[in-house]
Amino acid sequence: MSKLTETFVRQVVSSTLIRRDGTVEQTRDPAIWTLAHCGYSGNGRLDIWAYPTKAAALREGAKLAMSCGLDEDPEAVRLYEKGRWEKVLERYEQTHPETHLLRVQAAFLQQQES
Secondary structure, eight states: OOHHHHHHOEEEEEEEEEOTTSOEEEEEEEEEEEEEEESTGGGGOOEEEEESSHHHHHHHHHHHHHHTTGGGOHHHHHHHHTTOHHHHHHHHHHHSOTTOEEEEEEEEOOOOOO
16 A cells, blocks of 8 residues: 555545444445535636545635635634634535535545456
């Protein structure tokens, strides 16, 4: 396994099964954390960046949100100053048109079956 693969590919929860008896079974699969952005720049282009951890992707997404106009939104500034990165991204999507996207999610790797 390459150093790059070791840095970026993680085992991430891909499904959660909750049974009637209350037991929970989770499946984990290899994935990378991504930040996706579609906004005013790039003529509607979807940009995607990969990060080694979810926390890193959320932090960078919050920085991008602030530079995309949320630095003038008092609620977003308060959330950003408290390090509530995920809430900053939610605020971005609440205050921008439906055509805009700023989201962190896992991208699961597809493995070829032999």
